[in-house]
Amino acid sequence: MPKDQGLMSWKELAPGMYILEPGNSAKFKTGDWRSHRPVLDKEKCIKCGQCYLLCPEPAYEPNEEGYYICNLYYCKGCGICAAICPKGAITMVLEEA
């Protein structure tokens, strides 16, 4: 999980205002938009990968066991994964402060 950089200062920008790194929005934390957090029940999961395909962020990533794990640094808590899971393995849990 990358370190939250927040907003950059002008001193860190490249000369000519170029963006030198493709896909550098991966440093930007969108996880703090969330009010509900998806929780995976690995016993019910059949590793179909629908949550991974239909996540509007790409927040889901496969791990070495083949389960798809939500990266909470990016997850905005929309609940699509819980709604489409064919086995009901994902539940949305209220995020506690």
Added chain:
Amino acid sequence: MRPELAKFKPLSIKDLPKEDWIAPGHRACQGCGTVLPLKLALKVLGPNTIAVSATGCMEIISSPFPYTSWKVPWIHVAFENAASVASGIDAAIKALKRKGKLPKKEKINIVVFAGDGATFDIGLQFVSGALERGHNFIYICLDNEAYMNTGVQRSGGTPKFAHTTTSPAGKVIHGNITWKKNLDGIVIAHNIPYFATASPAFYMDYMNKVKKASLVEGPAFIHVYSPCPTGWGSKSEDTILISRLVVETRLFPLFEVIDGKYYILNRKVDKPKPVEEYLKLQRRYRHLTKEEIELIQQKANEEYERLVKLCEVFAPPKEGTKEETKET
């Protein structure tokens, strides 16, 4: 049937590449149904792609300075001319190949992501020009049925009776007064090699359509239905449900048109669900009366039956392989 489509083998969920070419950390709303088709399209097209964006949600959410979510080359010029920019890129690639600066056989996909405002209204003339000139590019229209980026103003793609901030629902006028513009008809009339409609709920169908669009020589157009929870007042988790219901209620049938003459219906809806089921999930339709719902139902059935007839009369010839849509 075109030779490149006759030999086409549909992708299955197991052959999909692992990489995503749009990075997380973009600023789309929760449950955005517009960034989802964009992500899936880039997944199929791969790294050898040049993306062009028209002004709209997908441009602003992916590129707030100093961040970018694109991992493929990306260009944005102005609201109306995304199709012209893609034409220019195509011409440049042709010139570089002729001069030997690029390998002749290298396949570079040019893909345009434009919203409904940039396609139905502002960029229509430019889209028409690019389709007429026959440039080799893919145009993906992400249709969320209003100008969502600037705060839900009515566009040519807004359906009848939908509430937007410039067509508010009041006591006398109930939302938008015009029917949705028949963009599909306009695009098909250009006799382009490939046209398709798609919905992100049927994601394998959609990804196969993007793959086909990248295989054909010449312009390809994909009209993708993309729900917008913010503008439509729907729940963020219902994005996929709504894009499934819109197909199952016959409001947005999934079909393909090849060379402007062969019609293929991808999903036959013999037992449609009532449109009310789709409408009640969205706040933009909450003012509807029974007669208005009936009117929407009638129009949906009429359009669908017209399409079924077209698919019967203009079916592709038998010797080509028949495209089967994977059940999702």
